[in-house]
Amino acid sequence: MNVQPEPNPCVYIVDDDQRVLTALSRLLSSAGYDVRAFNSPLEFLRDHDPDQPGCAILDIGMSEIDGLTLQEQLLNDEVRRPVIFLTARNDAGSGVRAIKAGALDYLTKPVQDSGLLDAVAKGIDVDLKLRQQHKQIRELQRLYNRLTEREREVLRFVIRGLLNKQIAYELGIVEKTVKVHRGHIMQKLGVHSVAALVRLGERLGISGASGVASPPQSRMDSH
Amino acid sequence: MMSARALGNLIDPTAIASAQGTRSAAAHFSTRKATPSGTHIRQLLIEFLIALTIPLTAFSAIKLLKFTTIPTVESLAYGEWSKYSHTAAVLVILTTTIVAFIALAIESRRRKEVESVLFETEARVSLCAEATDVGLWQWNSATNEFEVSNHCRDLLRLPAGAFTVGRILDGVHPDDRRTVEESMLGGLHSDSGFDLEFRLRPVNGRTRWVRLRARPATRPNPHVTCMAGTILDVTERSEMKLEVERQRESLAHLTRVSMMGKLSSALAHELNQPLTAIMSNAQAAQRIMTKLPLDLNELKATISDIIQDDTRAGEVIRHLRGMLKNNADFFEELDLNGIIASALELTQGDLVERHISVAIRLSKNPLLIRGDSVQLQQVVLNLVLNGAEAISEGGERAGSIAVTSTILSDGYACVGISDNGPGIKPEHFSKLFDPFFSTKEGGMGLGLSISRSIVMRHRGQMWAANNSEKGATFYVSVPLVGKNLS
Numbered sequence: 001m002n003v004q005p006e007p008n009p010c011v012y013i014v015d016d017d018q019r020v021l022t023a024l025s026r027l028l029s030s031a032g033y034d035v036r037a038f039n040s041p042l043e044f045l046r047d048h049d050p051d052q053p054g055c056a057i058l059d060i061g062m063s064e065i066d067g068l069t070l071q072e073q074l075l076n077d078e079v080r081r082p083v084i085f086l087t088a089r090n091d092a093g094s095g096v097r098a099i100k101a102g103a104l105d106y107l108t109k110p111v112q113d114s115g116l117l118d119a120v121a122k123g124i125d126v127d128l129k130l131r132q133q134h135k136q137i138r139e140l141q142r143l144y145n146r147l148t149e150r151e152r153e154v155l156r157f158v159i160r161g162l163l164n165k166q167i168a169y170e171l172g173i174v175e176k177t178v179k180v181h182r183g184h185i186m187q188k189l190g191v192h193s194v195a196a197l198v199r200l201g202e203r204l205g206i207s208g209a210s211g212v213a214s215p216p217q218s219r220m221d222s223h
Numbered sequence: 224m225m226s227a228r229a230l231g232n233l234i235d236p237t238a239i240a241s242a243q244g245t246r247s248a249a250a251h252f253s254t255r256k257a258t259p260s261g262t263h264i265r266q267l268l269i270e271f272l273i274a275l276t277i278p279l280t281a282f283s284a285i286k287l288l289k290f291t292t293i294p295t296v297e298s299l300a301y302g303e304w305s306k307y308s309h310t311a312a313v314l315v316i317l318t319t320t321i322v323a324f325i326a327l328a329i330e331s332r333r334r335k336e337v338e339s340v341l342f343e344t345e346a347r348v349s350l351c352a353e354a355t356d357v358g359l360w361q362w363n364s365a366t367n368e369f370e371v372s373n374h375c376r377d378l379l380r381l382p383a384g385a386f387t388v389g390r391i392l393d394g395v396h397p398d399d400r401r402t403v404e405e406s407m408l409g410g411l412h413s414d415s416g417f418d419l420e421f422r423l424r425p426v427n428g429r430t431r432w433v434r435l436r437a438r439p440a441t442r443p444n445p446h447v448t449c450m451a452g453t454i455l456d457v458t459e460r461s462e463m464k465l466e467v468e469r470q471r472e473s474l475a476h477l478t479r480v481s482m483m484g485k486l487s488s489a490l491a492h493e494l495n496q497p498l499t500a501i502m503s504n505a506q507a508a509q510r511i512m513t514k515l516p517l518d519l520n521e522l523k524a525t526i527s528d529i530i531q532d533d534t535r536a537g538e539v540i541r542h543l544r545g546m547l548k549n550n551a552d553f554f555e556e557l558d559l560n561g562i563i564a565s566a567l568e569l570t571q572g573d574l575v576e577r578h579i580s581v582a583i584r585l586s587k588n589p590l591l592i593r594g595d596s597v598q599l600q601q602v603v604l605n606l607v608l609n610g611a612e613a614i615s616e617g618g619e620r621a622g623s624i625a626v627t628s629t630i631l632s633d634g635y636a637c638v639g640i641s642d643n644g645p646g647i648k649p650e651h652f653s654k655l656f657d658p659f660f661s662t663k664e665g666g667m668g669l670g671l672s673i674s675r676s677i678v679m680r681h682r683g684q685m686w687a688a689n690n691s692e693k694g695a696t697f698y699v700s701v702p703l704v705g706k707n708l709s
Contacts, residue, residue, distance in 0.1 A: 017496050019532055023503035026525060030510035061492060063575045088495035089488060109499040113506035 055123025396422035489572030579622035613644030634706035641696035
């Protein structure tokens with residue numbers, strides 16, 4: 001796992017109870033985290049930076065909008081920041097809803113520091129991994145964008161497992177030209193085997209099925 | 224309709240007196256003893272004398288006229304008065320005697336009538352007193368002696384014969400003795416009398432309640448003060464009143480408990496928040512202490528936060544405990560605005576859950592009233608929760624509740640609690656405060672009726688009206704301290 005050279009990961013905390021907010025901030029600061037505390041969920045939505053690595057701790061029972069709605073808002077905005085929910089009421093319904101919506105963890109107040117800090121560490125880790133993947137996909141996409149239209153067509157057939165001969169037939173060109181295209185594709189994408197090419201295609205979300213594959217939009221890409 | 228006179232005729236006073244085998248109550252209040260047979264003999268004697276006198280007088284007159292010459296106008300004119308002087312004297316004596324006897328006869332008849340009316344009246348009073356279990360008494364302060372009817376004697380367990388006020392007071396419950404003594408002595412010098420309910424000294428472990436009414440009695444001699452009145456055993460009524468009171472209190476307590484049940488999840492939240500803050504602060508402090516050099520300022524701030532949050536949690540519990548306690552009325556001077564604020568504190572969590580906003584507009588000056596804080600909080604709490612439930616049932620998305628307090632011009636403090644729910648249906652207005660009337664599914668229908676009974680115990684009023692735009696407003700008015708309620 002390579003460490004981001006970019007900003008240090010931080011923990012966003014959103015709770016409309018100022019005293020709980022202060023206490024949680026203090027706990028996480030004392031554990032060495034960079035904390036950004038928000039008293040209001042709306043303020044958090046407005047001010048938080050999607051490019052800032054780290055996770056978020058959201059209180060569920062807030063007066064302006066509740067934590068679950070806040071998480072939905074984040075997803076609508078294509079922000080996939082790992083979320084840890086805190087709740088003062090242990091009701092199964094909202095717990096299930098939270099986990100289904102992709103929450104990293106669901107903790108009941110009053111929360112033990114070990115549980116919270118474990119969840120935060122995991123959250124930051126997940127976030128870093130996500131960002132890493134996202135970065136790689138962006139890089140691949142950059143490479144993919146360098147392919148010509150014909151090369152992209154050839155790539156799709158290769159991923160589908162067609163032989164050069166079949167590809168040539170499908171495209172109405174000679175086998176030799178297909179080989180040249182394949183050579184260019186491997187070179188441009190920096191891979192050395194068909195297997196690697198297939199894996200790459202999967203990561204880019206190119207299905208060899210049919211029609212024209214459009215390059216996938218990363219959900220992480222919010223800018 | 225039977226006239227009083229006819230009724231009096233139906234009652235044979237002697238029969239009552241003999242049936243009871245005792246002196247009738249009338250005897251206690253009559254200085255002249257009404258003895259029917261004595262009156263009768265005197266009456267007969269007088270009539271016999273009159274009957275005897277008339278022929279006797281007539282006979283004497285004829286005799287006298289025989290031996291005397293009737294004076295003529297001429298003889299009188301010539302001054303022959305002396306001739307007839309003894310004739311005249313006889314005539315005067317006879318006339319006077321006749322007139323005197325006739326007057327005596329008329330007076331005797333009238334007296335007979337008055338005595339019989341008096342006797343009948345006294346008999347009726349006595350009958351009424353016996354029939355309604357009322358004891359009669361009279362107190363002469365000059366002799367300090369009591370005269371009492373038999374019922375009164377039995378009720379107060381008094382000995383036969385005469386006794387003083389001290390003997391009466393000995394029978395009073397020690398806790399009430401002072402009040403009774405003051406009223407008795409004070410009543411003697413007042414024109415209005417008094418009316419008192421008190422307990423008697425327990426007999427065989429049973430305490431009886433009596434009601435004593437006293438009025439100054441009119442006496443010919445203004446120097447002798449005298450008091451008379453009634454005494455009635457009201458034990459059953461008083462016990463029933465106490466029982467009703469106990470029932471009302473426990474019902475109010477029950478509805479309060481059920482209301483707290485409704486709020487329990489919101490209250491758990493209220494408790495959980497400070498507990499969370501305490502836990503996190505304490506654990507943060509542990510970590511801060513492992514780092515050198517020690518950040519003492521941060522530690523101090525952390526500990527002070529822990530203390531504050533602990534206080535906050537304690538407040539919630541104290542508040543809750545107060546509402547769940549089953550105490551008898553405790554009236555004290557308090558600020559109605561403070562009551563509103565603490566009731567709203569309890570509902571805050573619930574309203575947040577329901578996404579209902581609260582607008583509070585309280586009077587600038589404190590609203591000093593006399594009341595029971597827990598009960599008044601219950602009223603405010605009930606009205607706010609009712610409003611919230613109405614909003615939720617009406618499906619209003621932007622729910623809001625407004626709480627206002629003002630001083631009315633007539634010396635009352637008024638609290639208004641309005642919601643933007645569906646309002647009150649016109650046909651429901653008349654039943655709104657009836658017990659067991661509810662429009663809510665699973666509602667007991669006691670909230671508003673209990674609230675109103677609480678407000679009435681505070682000598683206040685409670686009413687409701689629909690708002691011009693949306694929803695309804697409930698009003699509670701309670702007299703301010705210093706308001707003269709007559």
